[in-house]
Amino acid sequence: MGKAKGSAPLFDQLSKSLKAEGGDLVARVKGLILFKIDGDEWTLDLRPETENGTISQGPPPEGFKPDLTLTINDDNFVKLVNGKIGPQQAFLLRKLKIGGSMAMAMKLQPILDAAAPKAKL
Amino acid sequence: MALRGLVTGSDNCTPADGAGPSNALGSLADSLLGGASKQQERLRELPSLQQNGAGLSWAGAPLQAPSIDAAVRAVSEGGRSGMEGSTALNDQRMQFLRQVSPELADFEEIYAQQGRPGTAPGPPHLPWQEAWRDEQQGSEPLQPFLRAFLDSSKAQGPFPALPQPRVQLTVEDQCRIRDRSTIMARQLYAERGEGFADGQVGRLLESLNIDPRHLPAHAHPHSWDALFQQGSRQGLGQPPLSHEVAAGGRMAAAQRPGDLKNGWAEDFARLQLRDGPPNQWAAEFDQRQAANGGWAQEFQSSRPDAWAHEFGSAQDSQLKEVWDEQQGKRTSASALADTKRLAETLAGSNDPKMKNSKFLQFVSKMSRGEIILEGNQAKEVPASVMGNQWAEDFVAARPSDQAKVKDWTDDFAARWAEDADALADEFTSEMGNDPAAAAWVNQFAEQEGGNELDSKMDEWIEQFSQQTSEELQEQQQRRQAMSSRAGLPTSQDYIMAEDNPFLEDTNSFSKGRELFRDGLLTEAMLAFEAEAQRNPSNVEAWRMLGTVQAENDDDLQAIAALGRALQADPNNPEVLLSLGVSHTNELDQAQALSYLHTWMTTHKQHSQAAATVPVPGDSSQRLSYVIREFEAAAAKAPQDSDLHVALGVLNNLARSYDRAVESFRRALQLRSGDYSLWNKLGATLANSTRSSEAISAYQRALELKPNYMRAWVNMGISQANVGEYELSARYYVRALSLNARSSNVWGYLRTSLSCSGRLDLIPSVDDEDLRRMQQQLPL
Structure with a gap:
């Protein structure tokens, strides 16, 4: 895929949001989530030992297995974060593939909300 | 028919680019309601079905829907139908009705769709057909009402009263109108609350002479609620919905084979005249139904191809089997029951957290049959x-x-x-x-x-x-x-623009102020930069530069400029407050708190009131401590709008948005002409998911300052939040024409374009081709 991806600014926002609400997300999710988006991988580490959580491009560090793997294409990820499709829809329509912990997949929405653009004061 | 289009055929998320089967609302409706038009259409497409009719008049798939419908009508209108027979025959009909009943509502819908264009049904010599045709015509006068109902939704106004129709509707029809319009109204008026939606429906019913009190309760109340909840996240009631609905209706009408009804009527007539016992017809009808159930099940396991093959080779035996088992369980019915149970659970919950994760509940329930919900207390790590x-x-x-x-x-x-x-x-x-x-x-x-x-x-x-x-x-x-x-x-250090034309201009500071007043932010920025370079200790130049950068939606540069201002004047309250705001936007709580706290402790008037607030021992209490400081000061000096602004910012940090809104509103009472306050109010509303209210606040800000880039960006974000993706793209383009350097906004523009299906413009976004974007997406 080309350089520009719709998901990139959303992950930027997610990374920023982690500073403010990462603690909440960690407390809620407690796990390692791997996003696979059109061949790119993003690791969202929300394990309790990360405090505020971290997001980084690339697979999880060696020796760590993601608790949840979400596979989706860039376009659909953008739609997911923008609320154009719900996670439930995306899953039922097989646009979103879920591997690993279903219980953790249930907690996806707050993560998506954290990645959505925020209005500025 | 537009109403059905709304319920099943076209949720407002279906992309205009037709990419894939994204009609999940529809599929959910289908699975909840049983056989649906989509399935029927697919059934028709299967070649094996066309040939496998065994010569029976209605066995060809295209005739199936009307056949069932007719059977139902024949049963329910037995008195007029000319098909009266022995009590045994009546029993059989009743059996049909029970068999069919889950799908009844839907088949009726299909039928109404097909009847709407109004080709006369076949040979008119059968009295029940006459009666049926009358009924078809009877539904015609409904159209203006339903259309007016839709129109009023576009205007977001109340449903206008229309002259009383001369229609006598059956209770069934009345129920249908009530149910469908309720769903639609809740979609269309999601923003105005259920009360308003119900009021609209009430007015519609009233003008149709329908007394809701005399109608039976909702047929599938849970499914409606589930549908509505499903749709509500993305379907925040946008006007375009009604266009899509109308289009869906037209499409459905166009798809109907023209001679369908005639053919069916003839077939039916032939069947009637046959010597064979009517029981046979009934039996075969049952078989069709049962086979349909089996098919639905197969379809749910999503192997349509395999099924088609299987069906082609083994249809007869399968029919027989299913027929043998027909008094037993109907698998599709049990699947429906499962789904319904799920839907009930979803609908029953009032907890917003629960709604947020409803997908996951759904999935989880499917896999394990239980829901795990985590508490959502915010734990701060000391x-x-x-x-x-x-x-x-x-x-x-x-x-x-x-x-x-x-x-x-x-x-x-x-x-x-x-x-x-x-x-x-x-x-x-x-x-x-x-x-x-x-x-x-x-x-x-x-x-x-x-x-x-x-x-x-x-x-x-x-x-x-x-x-x-x-x-x-x-x-x-x-x-x-x-x-x-x-x-x-x-x-970060402040990054100066290169080739600044104002560098030689010794008067650039006052020119900068003028340009800023005129709303020429980029030029003002250059003028201030020139001044700041020539005279780095000019606090005002740095402060104005920070303000301009914030209005241009670049908080990092704003922070850098304000930092330089603070070096020259460490206690400048305006600089401290702006730094608090910009750090809040960067979600940097510690820094924001530090500046706002310094603002308070160095303030001549307020520091004493704030000093009465006890200092907490634990730094995790810091946010609430600073908030209490400002509250104490605001209690003493309620006329100082800065205190309310700061409280609004702090409550944003604490994510207590309702309080933040209140604070900004109070500040606006004191400074109603301050565009940045209107934007702050809007941003707070937007971040607390009240985007539609936010939009009007941004509008106010933009009326006061048309070149306020940040407000344009925020407007775009809010429009995207309410599902107006194309409109939001236009706002982003407008924002970019004020400041094209913002890579964030280019990114947002891209997401909005991809949500609105304007994939053709995405290459221009990648090239940051502003001119083309302006041509394509003027505001």
Whole structure:
């Protein structure tokens, strides 16, 4: 895929949001989530030992297995974060593939909300 | 028919580019309601079905829907049908009706769709057909009502009263109208609340002479609610919905084979005249039904191809089997029941967290049959724990890996930057209001001249981590070396534009002010930059530069400029407040708190009132402590709008948006012409998911200052939040024409285009081709 991806600014926002609400997300999710988006991988580490959580491009560090793997294409990820499709829809329509912990997949929405653009004061 | 289109055929999320089967609302409706038009259409497409009719009049798939419908009507209108027979025959009909009943509503819908264009049904010599045709015509006068209902939704106004129709509707029809319009109204008026939607429906029913009190309760109340909830997240009631609905209706009408009804009627007539016992017809009808159930099941396991094959080869035996079992379980019915149960659970919950994760509940219920919900208390990690953690990390990482030490050092640098500020503030509050001490503390917060602070820092480290060691002190020094190079985002240097035409202009500062007043932000920025370069101690130039950058939606540059202003004047309240705002936007709580706290402690009037607030021992209480300071001051001086602004910002940090809204509203009562306050109010509303209210606040801000780029961007975000993706793209383009350097906004523009299906424009976004975007998406 080309350089520009719709998901990139959303992950930027997610990374920023982690500073403010990462603690909440960690407390809620407690796990390692791997996003696979059109061949790119993003690791969202929300394990309790990360405090505020971290997001980084690339697979999880060696020796760590993601608790949840979400596979989706860039376009659909953008739609997911923008609320154009719900996670439930995306899953039922097989646009979103879920591997690993279903219980953790249930907690996806707050993560998506954290990645959505925020209005500025 | 438009109403059905709304319920099943076209949710407002279906992309205009037709990419894939994204009609999940529809599929859910289908699975809840049983056989649906989509399935029927697919059935028709299967070649094996066309040939496998066994010569029976209605066995060809295209005729199926009307056949069932007719059977139902024949049963329900037995008195007029001319098909009256023995009681045994009547029993059989009743059996049909029971069999069919789950799908009844839907088949009726299909039938109504097909009848709407109004080709006359076949040979008119059968009395029941006459009766049926009458009924078809009877439904015609409904159209203006339903259309008016839709139109009123576009205008978002109340449903206008229309002259009474001369229609006598059956109870069934009345129910259908009530149910469908309720769903539709809840979609269309999602923003105005259920009360309004129900009122609209009430007016519609009233003008149709329908008394809801006389109607039976909703047929599938849970499914409706589930449908509505499913749709509500993305379907926040946009006007375009009705267009899509109308289009869906037209499409459905066009798809209907023209001779369908005639053919069916003839077939039916032939069947009637046959010598064979009517029982046979009934039996075969049952078979069809049962086969349909089996098919639905197969379809749910999503192997349509396999099924088609299987069906082609083994249809007969399958039919027989299913027929044999027909008194037994109907698998599709049980699947429906499952789904319905799920839907009930979804609908029954009022907890917003639950709604948020409904997908996951759904999935989880499917897989395990239980729901796990986590509590959602916000737990703040106390700083001492952070410290221990960090020290442990360090000890663990140090001997093994040099690279990790580096990471850690960076980490330390970042964290130290925050905590130094915090410490500085605490120190400030202890020192009281001595300006010299305050200045020194500010210097400390700026991380200037760390050497003299070594002893202070040691204390801090001890208190912070309890694990101090020689190594830590070594690392301190390394950190200071690192942080100057690492380019921490919050301490970025201000980046000046190149080739500034104002550089030679000694009068650029006053020109900058003029340009700023005229709303020419980019030119004003250049003028201020020129002034700041020539005269770096001009606080006002740096402060204005910070303001311009904030209005241009670039908080990092704003922070850098304001930081320079603060160097020249460490206690400038306006600079401190702006820094608090910009750090809040960057979600940097520690920094924002530090500046706002300094604002308070150095303020001539308010610092005394704030000093009455007890200082908490625990730094995790810091946010609520600063909020209490400002509340104490605001209680004493309610006329100072700055206090309310600061409280609004702080409550944004605390994510208590309702309070923040209240604070900004109060500030606006005192300064109603301040466009930046309107934007702050809007942003707060938007971040608390009240985007439609936010839009009107932004509108106010933009009326006052049309070149307020930040408000244009925020407007775009809110429009995207309410599902107006194309409109939001237009706002983003407008924002970019004020400041095309914002890569964030280019990114947002891209997401909105991809949501609105304007994939053709995405290459232009990648090229940042502003001119083409302006041509394509004018506002």
